[in-house]
Amino acid sequence: MPSKNMLPKGKRRQTVKADYRAARDATRDAEAQRKQAEEDALYGTASAAEPGTAQQEHSLRATGADRNMRLDQFVTAKLPDISRSRAQMMIEAGQVQIRSTAAEPRTERSAYKVQPGDTVVIRGSAQPPPLRAFAEDIPLEVVYEDNDLAVIDKPAGMTVHAGNGATDNARNSGTLVNALLHHFAGKLSTMGGELRPGIVHRLDKDTSGLILVAKNDKAHRALAEMFSEHSLMKRYIALVHGNVRKDSGTVNLPIGRDPVRRIRMTTRVNANVITTASHGRPSLRAPEEPDEDAPSHRGQSVREAVTHYQVLERLHTSAGDFTLLDVEIETGRTHQIRVHLQAIGHRVVGDTLYGAPARIRGLDPEPTLENETADAREGAAESAGPKDVSNDPKPTLGRNFLHAARLVLAHPTTGKRLDFEAPLPPALEVLLDRLRLLEGTP
Numbered sequence: 001m002p003s004k005n006m007l008p009k010g011k012r013r014q015t016v017k018a019d020y021r022a023a024r025d026a027t028r029d030a031e032a033q034r035k036q037a038e039e040d041a042l043y044g045t046a047s048a049a050e051p052g053t054a055q056q057e058h059s060l061r062a063t064g065a066d067r068n069m070r071l072d073q074f075v076t077a078k079l080p081d082i083s084r085s086r087a088q089m090m091i092e093a094g095q096v097q098i099r100s101t102a103a104e105p106r107t108e109r110s111a112y113k114v115q116p117g118d119t120v121v122i123r124g125s126a127q128p129p130p131l132r133a134f135a136e137d138i139p140l141e142v143v144y145e146d147n148d149l150a151v152i153d154k155p156a157g158m159t160v161h162a163g164n165g166a167t168d169n170a171r172n173s174g175t176l177v178n179a180l181l182h183h184f185a186g187k188l189s190t191m192g193g194e195l196r197p198g199i200v201h202r203l204d205k206d207t208s209g210l211i212l213v214a215k216n217d218k219a220h221r222a223l224a225e226m227f228s229e230h231s232l233m234k235r236y237i238a239l240v241h242g243n244v245r246k247d248s249g250t251v252n253l254p255i256g257r258d259p260v261r262r263i264r265m266t267t268r269v270n271a272n273v274i275t276t277a278s279h280g281r282p283s284l285r286a287p288e289e290p291d292e293d294a295p296s297h298r299g300q301s302v303r304e305a306v307t308h309y310q311v312l313e314r315l316h317t318s319a320g321d322f323t324l325l326d327v328e329i330e331t332g333r334t335h336q337i338r339v340h341l342q343a344i345g346h347r348v349v350g351d352t353l354y355g356a357p358a359r360i361r362g363l364d365p366e367p368t369l370e371n372e373t374a375d376a377r378e379g380a381a382e383s384a385g386p387k388d389v390s391n392d393p394k395p396t397l398g399r400n401f402l403h404a405a406r407l408v409l410a411h412p413t414t415g416k417r418l419d420f421e422a423p424l425p426p427a428l429e430v431l432l433d434r435l436r437l438l439e440g441t442p
Helices: 017-043 071-078 084-092 168-172 176-183 217-229 336-343 374-382 426-437
Strands: 057-061 096-099 119-123 142-145 149-154 208-214 233-241 248-252 255-257 306-317 320-329 402-410 417-421
Touching: 057 071, 071 084, 071 096, 071 119, 084 096, 142 417, 149 176, 208 217, 217 402, 233 336, 233 426, 248 336, 255 336, 306 336, 306 426, 320 336
Parallel strands: 208 402
Antiparallel strands: 057 119, 096 119, 142 149, 149 208, 233 320, 233 402, 248 306, 306 320, 402 417
């Protein structure tokens, strides 16, 4: 007896390949869009909107079911095409207003609790305007330059290329690319596209130190190959919380995107206990991470990552234990050092994204010392002393204590060995001096 699911007679030879392919392509497109959105969140980049996109306006009425919902959550719940980070940027930019009964429209913060009867008016496109790359006269510390490449000592607080921001100026201005376009006009490789001319690799916004810039496409290809083959050496200086017991070690843990907090990376890539070649207790899978977020279920991109470290100094202070590390990476994964050090229980000082405290007990918030002289740093260090800063809203260090200190490679054209070093920025030197003064104090 024929199955009820069989095609009618005469249509049994009809192929379903076209329908299958259409469904497959739609799934692939959706997955590509999801991955691009995650990449934007990690690197602070954003997709360009179509030129001439009309400004939109949405008027959303809150009901009893929406009571006490955060404003940013309310916007994303009602408009699924808007991510929460985008909603927060629109709120900060004043594009979201609240109309309550018999009251003038007003702006509120993202944490505002929506009440029944509120009308939330959203003006503007769900997507930000296109990113732009333009020249800006921003000071750069050029460590080395020739016809093929340049080495820049990037300060903390500078993003490498255009990305997210509450305003158009914040998204497109003040980046390393803006500075490069001014200093090396017409002399940068084009392989990174219009938004990333000359950019071969990246450093996180709050990481300072050496970064390579390609000045032509031939050099760019050669440098990119060195990164791919791990044939150049990158060394970092990091100060971490806690006493790293072994004098040296290796962390060999794969890294993928955090399935819960998408702006972070993680070594919690599946439900299994993770092992490491170094000492320490690796982070276990968080209870809120469901099994379906494992790579085998979601196709999560997990990549091999290897980090070596060596202890330079141990600090046993009244503010806690700290360890200064020399770190070398074989691979160049996003947030690799920060994630690996967190995984073995030693978070980078100042790295609040990965769980480090914003303030160090016993130390004042950081002075503005990036450009201070050695005498000023010495004076600031001498003034350090135990102090309760638990109620001070300012961070002790307004950046990560992570610095790209050394870069060794073969010149992409001549093959000559190049070895560059960058000293610790003043703010990091000062923090070290202040902690050293607290050693041995009760």
